Amino acid sequence: MADSDYESVLCVKPEVHVYRIPPRASNRGYRAAEWQLDQPAWSGRLRITARGKAAFIKLEDRTTGELFAQAPVEQFPGIAVENVVDSSRYFVICIEDGNGRRAFIGVGFADRGDAFDFNVALQDHFKWVKQQTEFAKQAQNPEPGPKLDLGFKEGQTIKINIANIKKKEGAPAAKPRPLSTGPSLLPPPPGSKTSTQHSTPQPAANPGLLFDLGGFSSEPAASTDTWGDFTTASSSSNSQSSTGWVQFQ
Template sequence: MATEGQFEYESVLCVKPEVNVYRIPPRASNRAIRAADWKLDAPDWTGRMRVTARGKVVYVKLEDKISGELFAQAPVDEYPGIAVETVSDSSRYFVLRIQDDNGRSAFIGIGFGDRGDAFDFNVALQDHFKWVKQEDEFTKQAQAPDSTPKLDLGFKEGQTITLNIGQSKKKDRSRPQSSGGLGLLPPPPGGKLAPPPSSRSTNHNTQPLAGGSDTGCLLDLDSSNSNSVAPSDPTSTSSSDLWGDFDSISPK
C-alpha cells in the first residue's frame, strides 16, 4: 500500500525456519521438472525463508539462520508463473528464479523437510495474488463509466397524474344487500296487503261441518298438519266482525 511519499509498506506473509537450496541442471526443452534429478541428499545451502509483500509484488527471501544476512531473493509478480514453479514428482520442492541488484537472474531449486511448510508457502502465494486480482477488478469497475441506461422517474413539464381512491368501496355500498340471496318483493297493486294466513286457518278450525261427516274429519286432519295453526279461541266463533257488535249497542 502506497503512502503520500510514494513509499510502500512491506508486510510479512510467511516465515519458515529451514529451507534447502539446490543447484539444478539446465532445463531440457519443455520437459516437466523433476526433483529426483537433483542431489536431494546434499543441498548446496540451508537457511531461513521469509516471504514478504510490497504492494502487489511478493519477495521470497533466503536469509542466514543466525545473522539474517540475505543470501538471495526472488521477486514474484504472479503465481503460478515463471518466478515460482512446482515440480512434477513432489509437493515439497519448487523452482525459484532469483535476481540480484544488477538484474541478473538464475534458477535454483528449494525444498522443505516438512510438507506442512511447503503447504503454507503455497497458500501464502495464492492468497496474496487472489487479493491482487480482486483489487484490479475493483479498480477497473471504478474507472469504467456506467453505460447502463438510467430510469427517469421524474415528471415531465405539464405532466399530471390521476389517483382513484375509494371508488370501488362506494360502488359496493350502493348495491342492495339481500339475505340468503332473496330480494324484497314489490308491494301489491293498490297498496292493500293480503290477510295473514293465520286467520284463515283459525276459521277452518273453529267451524266444523255439522253431521259428523267424513268431510269434517278430513278437514281436521288437514288442519293438524299445518305448522301455523293456533289453538281455537271460543270468543272468535261469535262473529267475524268484532267492531259490528260494538256498533249495535246503543247508548242508554
C-alpha cells in the same frame, strides 16, 4: 507513505533447503530426484513479503536475518516459481541480484505442510491483486445503463388518502354484548303465581301403592301404633300452660 512503499509479510518458514539444479533438458519440467537432495547448498529461513502488487521470496539466515537471495514474483504461477513434476515439497525459483543477473535454484521443505503454506500464500496474494485490478477497471469504466430516478420532478406532488385512518381513530369503543333475552332454562319457584297459573295438574297418588308398602293402613292400629306415646304426652301437656310449649291446633 504510498501503498507501493509498504511491505507486508505473507508467510514465514523457519527451515528451507537450497539446491543447485542442472539445466532443464526438455520442456517436461524439473525433477527433484535429479538433485542431490542429501547435500543442500544452503539452509536457512524463508519469508514471503508483498509490496504493492509484487511478492518477494526472501532466503535469510536463521540467526542474523542476513539476506542470502531474493526472488521477485510478479505473477503466479509463472516463470518466477515453478513446481517440480515428481514432488509437492520442492520448487524452482528464479533469483535476482539487483544488477540484472538471474539464476534458477531449487528449494525444498522438510515438512509437507510448510510447502502447502508456501504455495497458498502466493495464490492468495495474486488472487487479491486480480480483484484489485478488476475494481480499478470498473471504477474507470463504469457500465453504461439507465439509472432509476426516484426524485420528484418540478411541480410534482403526491397524495395520501388518510380518510380510513381518521375513521378508525374516531370509531367508538365496542360495547359489551347484552345477555340473551330468551326464555330461562330454570323453572319458576314452587308456590308462585306463575307456577300456579301455568302448571299442569298432576294425577292423584294411587292409594293402593301406599298399602303395598306395609305398615300403612287406612285405620290406625290400637296396639302397634308407635306414635302412641307422643299422643299421650301431647294430650297431657295441654293442661300445663306454664311449660312454654306452643299448642298446635
